[in-house]
Amino acid sequence: MKQLLEVIDSAKSLIDENEKYIIFNDGKAIDTNALDEVEITLNEAIDFSDYLRKNDTDLEKLIDQNAKVKTLVSIKKDVDLKIIHVCDDAKYINYQIDIAKRLNVNLTVVYGYVVNDAKIKLDVLIHHKSVVNFREYHEFSGEAKINTSFYLLRFNQLNYLSLENNSNTNDLTLNMYLLQQDISLSCLNVAINESGKIQNQNLNVYHLHEDTASNFNTYAIANNNSILNIKNIGRINNGCPRCDLKQKTKGIIVDTYSNIEADPALIIDENDVMASHGASIGAIDPEVLYYLMSRGLTKEASEKLIIEAYISPYFKDYSETNLGKYILDKIK
Amino acid sequence: MRLEIKDLHVSILDDQSKEILKGLSLTVNTGEMHAIMGPNGNGKSTLAATIMGNPKYVVTSGEILLDGKNLLKMSVDERSRAGIFLAMQNPMEISGVTNADFIKSAMQTRLSEGEHVPLFKFIKALDKSVADLKMNPDLPQRYINEGFSGGEKKRNEILQMKMLKPHFAILDEIDSGLDVDALKIVGENINNMASPDFGSIVITHYQRLLDYIDVSHVHILMDGKIVRSGGKELITKIDQDGYDWLKLELGLEDMEEPKKAVLGVCGAKKTK
Numbered sequence: 001m002k003q004l005l006e007v008i009d010s011a012k013s014l015i016d017e018n019e020k021y022i023i024f025n026d027g028k029a030i031d032t033n034a035l036d037e038v039e040i041t042l043n044e045a046i047d048f049s050d051y052l053r054k055n056d057t058d059l060e061k062l063i064d065q066n067a068k069v070k071t072l073v074s075i076k077k078d079v080d081l082k083i084i085h086v087c088d089d090a091k092y093i094n095y096q097i098d099i100a101k102r103l104n105v106n107l108t109v110v111y112g113y114v115v116n117d118a119k120i121k122l123d124v125l126i127h128h129k130s131v132v133n134f135r136e137y138h139e140f141s142g143e144a145k146i147n148t149s150f151y152l153l154r155f156n157q158l159n160y161l162s163l164e165n166n167s168n169t170n171d172l173t174l175n176m177y178l179l180q181q182d183i184s185l186s187c188l189n190v191a192i193n194e195s196g197k198i199q200n201q202n203l204n205v206y207h208l209h210e211d212t213a214s215n216f217n218t219y220a221i222a223n224n225n226s227i228l229n230i231k232n233i234g235r236i237n238n239g240c241p242r243c244d245l246k247q248k249t250k251g252i253i254v255d256t257y258s259n260i261e262a263d264p265a266l267i268i269d270e271n272d273v274m275a276s277h278g279a280s281i282g283a284i285d286p287e288v289l290y291y292l293m294s295r296g297l298t299k300e301a302s303e304k305l306i307i308e309a310y311i312s313p314y315f316k317d318y319s320e321t322n323l324g325k326y327i328l329d330k331i332k
Numbered sequence: 333m334r335l336e337i338k339d340l341h342v343s344i345l346d347d348q349s350k351e352i353l354k355g356l357s358l359t360v361n362t363g364e365m366h367a368i369m370g371p372n373g374n375g376k377s378t379l380a381a382t383i384m385g386n387p388k389y390v391v392t393s394g395e396i397l398l399d400g401k402n403l404l405k406m407s408v409d410e411r412s413r414a415g416i417f418l419a420m421q422n423p424m425e426i427s428g429v430t431n432a433d434f435i436k437s438a439m440q441t442r443l444s445e446g447e448h449v450p451l452f453k454f455i456k457a458l459d460k461s462v463a464d465l466k467m468n469p470d471l472p473q474r475y476i477n478e479g480f481s482g483g484e485k486k487r488n489e490i491l492q493m494k495m496l497k498p499h500f501a502i503l504d505e506i507d508s509g510l511d512v513d514a515l516k517i518v519g520e521n522i523n524n525m526a527s528p529d530f531g532s533i534v535i536t537h538y539q540r541l542l543d544y545i546d547v548s549h550v551h552i553l554m555d556g557k558i559v560r561s562g563g564k565e566l567i568t569k570i571d572q573d574g575y576d577w578l579k580l581e582l583g584l585e586d587m588e589e590p591k592k593a594v595l596g597v598c599g600a601k602k603t604k
Contacts (some may be wrong), residue, residue: 286387291424294384295434295492296412296441305437309428309475 004088011112014323027071027093037079041072069187071095080106081199082323085120087111093120101127101153108135108323116142116168124148128180129155135318137327140166147173154180163190163314165330166199173202178212185214190314192331193226193258200229205245207236207273213244214260220251220281222258232264234277241272251281252310254303304332333399333415333499333552335360335383335531340394342375342382342556348390352378355394356531356554360549362499362531365522367542367567369535370553371575376535379553380504384418385411385554413442415499419489419506425477432458432472435495439555461494466517466523482509490521501525501532507541519544539571555584 007028008023015021020034029040038192075081077096087093099105111120118140126132138146144166152158176185185205193199205214214234222228234245251260262279284306292302311331317326337436342353360366370376378537382389383396385408395404396403398414406414435458441447445485458472465487486506493501503522507515522532522545534545542564549568552559554575559582560566 079420285424288424288426290386290408291420291426292434293408294412294418295438295496296409297437298409298441299407301437301441302409305429305434306426309426312428 001241004086007086007112008086011086011110013317014084014110014112014326015082016322019082020079022073024071024083024085024095026087026089027085027095029071031071033104034079035083037075037077037221038081039074039076041074042070072098074098074100075103075105075107076100078104082108082110082112084112087115087118087120089115091115091118093118095122095309097122097124099124099126099130099132101129103130103132105130106133106135108137110137110139110323111144111146112139114175118142118144120144120146122146122148123151125151126156126158128153131157133159134161136160137323138162138164138166138172139330140168140170143169145171145173147175149175149177151177152179152183152185155182156180160184160185160187161190161314162188163192163200163311163327164201165192165194165327167195169195169197170199171202172200174204176205176214176216178202178205178207178209178214180209181211183209183212185212185216187214187216189216189218190311191218191220191228191230192223192311193221193228194223196225198227198229199232202231202233204233205235205247207234207240207243207245208250210240211242213238215246216248217250217313218262219313220249221254221307221310222251222260223254223255225255225256228260230260230262232262232277232279233267234265234275235267236270236273236275238269240270243270243273243275245273245275246258249279249281250310251279252307253281253283255308284308333362333531334397335403335416335500336395336397337379337383338395338397338437340379340382340396341392342378343392343405345388345390348392351392351557352389353382356557358533358554358558359550360500360531360533363526363528364549365526365532365534365545365547366551367534367536367545367547368551368553368558369537369567372537374554375556376553377504380418380502380533380535383411384408384416385520405481409441412438412496412498417493417498417501418485419493419501419503421504421508423477423485423489424477427475427478429476430473431476431491434476435472435492438492438496441603458495461491464494464521465491465539467491483511483514486510487514487518487539490518494521494525497530499575501530501531501533503534503536507536515541516544521558539567542567548592552578554578554582559584 011023022029022032022034191201205216218230220228220230229247232249234247234248236243236245247264249262249264253260260281262281264277264279266275266277268275284303289302315324337356337358340353340356343351368376378389390402403411436449438453467487486509519541550562552560
């Protein structure tokens with residue numbers, strides 16, 4: 001119990017002054033100051049099947065059957081909100097975030113201390129004409145499987161930023177469902193694997209309606225004999241013309257025995273669309289290293305600077321927040 | 333201080349059978365500005381890269397001494413901190429690192445442990461150097477060379493040089509990509525660096541940069557060696573007559589790879 005209280009205290013240190021927050025323990029909200037903007041309901045999940053033509057994975061089924069707590073967070077007003085998860089007991093967490101229409105929402109979700117072998121499923125439904133900046137930070141010490149799905153309705157704009165810095169084997173699945181017209185999705189996913197173990201990422205973008213646009217960038221770093229497998233699928237369904245889909249994966253392998261495998265795939269079933277993808281994985285560019293060293297920086301300082309620069313888009317306008325400082329400190 | 337290059341032989345790492353510098357010797361003291369001129373492909377940039385320690389090149393024999401200390405035993409960063417600066421022909425673009433942060437980090441490496449670059453002084457000096465070079469005031473806050481024009485990249489190299497205050501600067505074709513006005517600004521800024529503590533080697537093909545830099549020594553590098561040294565009169569001679577007279581005098585063949593002509597059939601019309 002004492003340990004849990006310490007974990008919760010450290011979670012609170014990530015919250016900035018006057019910031020709205022919810023702290024979850026094992027899927028239950030235990031502390032919040034956002035009840036004016038947010039409604040939290042236990043065991044009352046939304047059925048997303050109305051919005052979706054296709055979705056189901058084994059993990060989802062598993063979680064649905066076994067989830068100890070199903071929590072619905074309904075966001076009713078414009079808000080800057082931080083959600084922090086601390087899981088010391090529950091292995092199966094299923095929760096949902098429902099963002100009402102015509103809102104401007106900045107949402108940060110942090111997975112801090114999570115019990116070994118945890119399975120977490122998050123579904124986010126964004127109603128029409130809302131602009132959402134959604135930032136995630138994962139720091140799992142134990143093995144974990146996490147499945148996040150976004151369901152986007154018409155005239156949505158979602159800017160999604162994610163950073164994974166986990167110290168164990170992890171499977172991450174991210175699904176972006178662009179369900180109606182005029183949706184703009186921008187994703188930046190930073191994956192750092194220094195765990196010495198294998199981490200898998202399945203990153204899927206589904207264009208299920210005409211006139212939708214997505215731009216998905218992944219920046220990966222593997223160090224300390226670690227393996228990162230990144231599977232990136234972009235799909236444009238038949239009957240969805242004028243879609244614009246872009247995917248890019250860049251990876252830096254820092255040491256000799258680490259590896260990053262990128263597997264980008266486009267499944268295009270419509271003619272009048274634009275789609276592009278690419279992946280480049282390699283060691284730190286020796287020319288860049290030479291350039292920095294020629295100004296007096298040591299090899300180690302140069303490598304550090306290059307890696308910091310590589311992940312800097314995640315911290316744009318964020319490095320001065322408590323969480324931003326915490327993450328930067330962790331990575332250093 | 334003195335930079336001495338003695339009988340330097342250099343090959344490319346990937347093809348060590350190909351010798352580029354073939355016994356080059358040169359001495360530069362602080363307070364002097366040397367120009368090295370010469371035709372393409374004769375080793376001018378290789379000399380610059382070798383002094384800086386570019387790992388693409390291998391020194392097979394000879395030595396480079398900085399005030400008697402063996403520069404070849406130093407890593408690239410140690411050479412920089414010892415006072416060598418190379419303004420590169422093709423400066424790298426590095427996204428995510430601002431110019432200001434980079435320059436400050438580089439300056440920090442020159443200080444002892446516990447010492448810090450005074451922020452106010454740094455900003456003041458940086459702003460002044462940016463103004464001297466007539467650069468865009470927002471340039472220090474932009475990522476290193478990202479989205480810069482060719483001329484901006486070259487000015488950025490000079491900006492770094494002005495801030496780091498090296499003992500010896502090697503300027504490798506700093507004039508390429510510069511328009512007439514920019515050339516004048518860069519030339520004047522290099523000239524203004526002249527002091528008893530600063531020496532430079534200006535590598536160029538053309539006289540035009542040397543119109544603005546008051547060089548004390550001129551050398552011609554051909555076939556991997558300094559083949560002629562003199563004063564400014566050499567610049568005028570090269571500008572008027574090119575290098576052919578010297579090739580003839582020294583009995584050198586053209587070092588540039590002959591261009592292969594390929595005859596294709598595409599678009600050719602068969603005539604009766």
